[in-house]
Amino acid sequence: MSQSDDTNGQVSSLGNPLFTATAPDEPEHLLILDTTLRDGEQSPGVALSAEDKLVIARQLARVRVDIIEAGFPFASPGDYAAVHAIAEQVEGPVIAGLSRCFEGDVRQCAKALEPAANARIHVFIGTSPTHRDSQLRMTQQQVYDRAVSMTALAKTFREDVEFSPMDASRTEPEYLADVVAGTIAAGATTINLPDTVGYATPDEWRGLIEWLRKRVPALDSVVLSVHCHNDLGLAVANSLASVRAGARQVETCVNGIGERAGNAALEEVAMATRLHPEVFGVATQLDHSHLYRTSRLVSQLTGMQVQPNKAVVGANAFAHHSGIHQDGVLKDRRTFEIMDASDVGAGSTLVLGKLSGRHALRNRLQQLGYNLDEEELKRAFVRFKDLADRKREVTDHDLEAVVADERRTGSEHYQLEHLQVSCGTRLRPTATVRMMLSDGLSYEAVAIGDGPIDAAYRAINSLCQVEGELEEFAVQAVTAGIDAIGEVNVRLRRDGTRATGHGADTDIIVAAAKAYVHALNRMKDGVVSGERPTPETVGSAAEAGR
Numbered sequence: 001m002s003q004s005d006d007t008n009g010q011v012s013s014l015g016n017p018l019f020t021a022t023a024p025d026e027p028e029h030l031l032i033l034d035t036t037l038r039d040g041e042q043s044p045g046v047a048l049s050a051e052d053k054l055v056i057a058r059q060l061a062r063v064r065v066d067i068i069e070a071g072f073p074f075a076s077p078g079d080y081a082a083v084h085a086i087a088e089q090v091e092g093p094v095i096a097g098l099s100r101c102f103e104g105d106v107r108q109c110a111k112a113l114e115p116a117a118n119a120r121i122h123v124f125i126g127t128s129p130t131h132r133d134s135q136l137r138m139t140q141q142q143v144y145d146r147a148v149s150m151t152a153l154a155k156t157f158r159e160d161v162e163f164s165p166m167d168a169s170r171t172e173p174e175y176l177a178d179v180v181a182g183t184i185a186a187g188a189t190t191i192n193l194p195d196t197v198g199y200a201t202p203d204e205w206r207g208l209i210e211w212l213r214k215r216v217p218a219l220d221s222v223v224l225s226v227h228c229h230n231d232l233g234l235a236v237a238n239s240l241a242s243v244r245a246g247a248r249q250v251e252t253c254v255n256g257i258g259e260r261a262g263n264a265a266l267e268e269v270a271m272a273t274r275l276h277p278e279v280f281g282v283a284t285q286l287d288h289s290h291l292y293r294t295s296r297l298v299s300q301l302t303g304m305q306v307q308p309n310k311a312v313v314g315a316n317a318f319a320h321h322s323g324i325h326q327d328g329v330l331k332d333r334r335t336f337e338i339m340d341a342s343d344v345g346a347g348s349t350l351v352l353g354k355l356s357g358r359h360a361l362r363n364r365l366q367q368l369g370y371n372l373d374e375e376e377l378k379r380a381f382v383r384f385k386d387l388a389d390r391k392r393e394v395t396d397h398d399l400e401a402v403v404a405d406e407r408r409t410g411s412e413h414y415q416l417e418h419l420q421v422s423c424g425t426r427l428r429p430t431a432t433v434r435m436m437l438s439d440g441l442s443y444e445a446v447a448i449g450d451g452p453i454d455a456a457y458r459a460i461n462s463l464c465q466v467e468g469e470l471e472e473f474a475v476q477a478v479t480a481g482i483d484a485i486g487e488v489n490v491r492l493r494r495d496g497t498r499a500t501g502h503g504a505d506t507d508i509i510v511a512a513a514k515a516y517v518h519a520l521n522r523m524k525d526g527v528v529s530g531e532r533p534t535p536e537t538v539g540s541a542a543e544a545g546r
């Protein structure tokens with residue numbers, strides 16, 4: 001069991017004498033800006049389609065983040081379209097767009113955000129000596145002027161403006177203070193301090209923020225935010241140290257994904273602040289019971305696996321291996337657990353079986369946050385019945401895997417219709433594959449391979465007349481047991497671009513074939529990483545729009 005109650009953010013500290021401070025009566029609100037769709041999408045090898053981004057944005061609204069950073073509209077027409085669609089269709093959170101300090105960027109960002117009732121323009125510029133001298137080739141004064149004038153320009157479009165001095169942790173403190181004061185005067189309502197390269201350490205970072213608050217009293221009239229990277233594994237620690245120094249917004253990514261080693265993980269910041277209100281004095285408005293589901297969804301759509309020992313959402317996060325631990329947990333969960341799997345929505349709940357009807361399925365899916373239309377429900381029901389025939393117990397996790405598989409986004413240039421594989425100790429692995437191609441006709445091919453999956457992939461390659469180089473192949477069991485659903489994530493590379501694919505089935509060879517076909521479809525759709533400029537690389541092309 002856990003000490004949680006029904007309201008968010010109120011958990012007592014389990015009697016640890018180290019945490020004797022009492023929780024404040026009125027914890028202050030800690031804002032969560034989630035940047036999974038912007039910084040998270042900049043993870044090496046990750047590309048999300050506009051449709052994927054909408055699905056994730058809706059889930060972020062369900063988990064109740066305060067602000068969704070939806071993308072960087074100037075980067076490409078695709079980014080622009082995704083931000084525009086999210087601004088139009090996702091209700092609840094403030095929708096933010098990222099913009100460099102160029103007039104063209106700011107205008108494009110404002111335009112993408114137009115449909116949103118509540119929107120934020122987030123402007124940033126590198127302020128550290130390295131960024132000024134090597135990347136921007138601008139003087140301190142020039143950077144200052146640009147930051148102030150572009151904050152003011154953003155303000156003409158939206159009341160809600162965030163300014164970030166990029167690489168704040170390596171910026172001269174006095175100069176940082178000047179830029180912060182100048183942009184607040186120009187109308188910034190949030191000042192975000194990025195530890196862009198993950199260089200900070202908790203005590204020093206906290207010290208810098210405390211010093212800055214004294215040096216720039218106007219900071220207390222705006223929201224102070226941090227954006228910490230995980231190059232030293234300190235992103236969450238630095239974020240939490242900032243909260244103790246007075247930061248009231250933290251920028252996160254689901255599963256801690258993002259540039260290089262990633263960003264502060266949403267689920268870790270969420271649970272650390274929830275378990276320790278007496279330490280941090282804040283509460284978020286997050287619905288913690290959606291954290292696990294959010295993690296799974298982002299992992300499926302980005303193709304980035306969650307490591308088993310990952311805090312809060314990893315497969316082992318609530319598993320007990322040693323005898324002493326198992327014995328303790330059986331007697332009283334609190335002996336070795338500070339939170340319960342069900343707190344984050346990871347408890348495996350047995351829900352449906354062979355005899356459950358369409359109505360029960362629809363109800364359960366709705367409770368899980370999936371609103372399927374009639375057609376989708378019909379397909380999901382067929383899959384569910386098929387699964388219930390093969391698997392005794394169908395859990396929430398199984399259902400989610402099925403829905404994710406059915407809802408696989410993007411066009412279907414290639415459709416897998418039939419797959420048969422024969423393999424064994426004395427057989428050469430052989431696959432027979434039938435696929436419908438974009439001309440609407442079915443074709444069949446047979447291939448031999450080193451193993452069953454290799455054979456299937458060779459047959460698919462010959463039908464689709466492509467050669468995708470398989471860069472990553474990962475299998476994961478959704479639930480325990482011999483009849484578990486297997487999920488496969490693949491990453492393909494072709495001509496310097498990469499596409500990911502995902503498939504789920506009780507048969508892992510079928511799941512592998514689905515994942516491969518999915519990746520080929522995404523490659524054909526142009527949902528690839530490696531071509532798209534990031535805020536750091538878009539460079540001179542954008543300066544034309546200054």
Ligand code: MN
Pocket residue numbers: 039196227229258259
């Ligand atoms: Mn970043």
